[in-house]
Amino acid sequence: MGRLPRSFFARDTRLVARELLGRVLVRVLDDGTRLSGRIVETEAYCPGDTAAHAYRGQTARNAPMFMQPGVAYVYFTYGMHYCFNVVTEQAGTPAAVLVRALEPLEGIDIMRQHRSRNGVAPADRDLCRGPARLCRALCIDRAFNGYDMLHVDSRLFIERGHPVPDSRTAASPRIGVSGDPIARTVEWRWFVADSPFVSR
DNA sequence: CGTTGGATTGGCT
DNA sequence: GCCAATCCAACGC
Numbered sequence: 001m002g003r004l005p006r007s008f009f010a011r012d013t014r015l016v017a018r019e020l021l022g023r024v025l026v027r028v029l030d031d032g033t034r035l036s037g038r039i040v041e042t043e044a045y046c047p048g049d050t051a052a053h054a055y056r057g058q059t060a061r062n063a064p065m066f067m068q069p070g071v072a073y074v075y076f077t078y079g080m081h082y083c084f085n086v087v088t089e090q091a092g093t094p095a096a097v098l099v100r101a102l103e104p105l106e107g108i109d110i111m112r113q114h115r116s117r118n119g120v121a122p123a124d125r126d127l128c129r130g131p132a133r134l135c136r137a138l139c140i141d142r143a144f145n146g147y148d149m150l151h152v153d154s155r156l157f158i159e160r161g162h163p164v165p166d167s168r169t170a171a172s173p174r175i176g177v178s179g180d181p182i183a184r185t186v187e188w189r190w191f192v193a194d195s196p197f198v199s200r
Numbered sequence: 201c202g203t204t205g206g207a208t209t210g211g212c213t
Numbered sequence: 214g215c216c217a218a219t220c221c222a223a224c225g226c
Contacts, residue, residue: 059222061221076220076221076222078220080218080219080220
């Protein structure tokens with residue numbers, strides 16, 4: 001199935017976050033193995049948003065958020081976790097969508113290996129349930145920070161999948177956002193209402 | 201240059 | 214429900 005074009009990401013971040021539901025995030029390993037999952041939960045981090053990493057201007061860490069749409073922004077947090085975003089809007093406008101959960105589709109055996117602790121794999125519904133969990137399952141780390149997902153030979157990209165109708169979509173405040181009451185309460189998290197693969 | 205706390209998770213009470 | 218794990222960029226002095 002074809003990939004979403006760069007123009008898809010070059011739009012309002014909230015619209016992109018909402019329309020990413022049902023799309024398929026694909027990671028191609030060095031040996032050609034495809035790992036993929038249906039996007040079931042996203043969050044928008046917009047220009048001027050006090051919860052966004054770029055709120056106080058450009059820094060070494062958030063620089064990818066200022067790059068062209070379709071670039072990956074992968075940040076390291078809590079000393080051990082990676083989180084994956086796709087950059088949105090025009091280059092120079094800092095914005096991105098955090099992908100928070102996937103319904104595993106391809107390469108589930110490999111994902112179980114990546115997510116195993118002491119030789120024990122979590123239940124399939126937990127493999128990609130959470131932003132750091134999906135990064136571990138798909139082997140997404142700092143090597144993909146600032147990576148153009150629309151490059152011809154890209155090993156990380158998003159396919160069209162099947163858009164989710166409004167009737168099966170729900171919104172809520174974002175998870176783990178503290179500080180500014182506006183940023184904490186605005187409903188910029190979207191998820192597939194009846195999916196067991198959604199976090200929290 | 202020292203301090204702080206984070207777009208989280210897993211394990212334990 | 215609570216808290217430690219474990220790095221490091223950002224910010225304040």
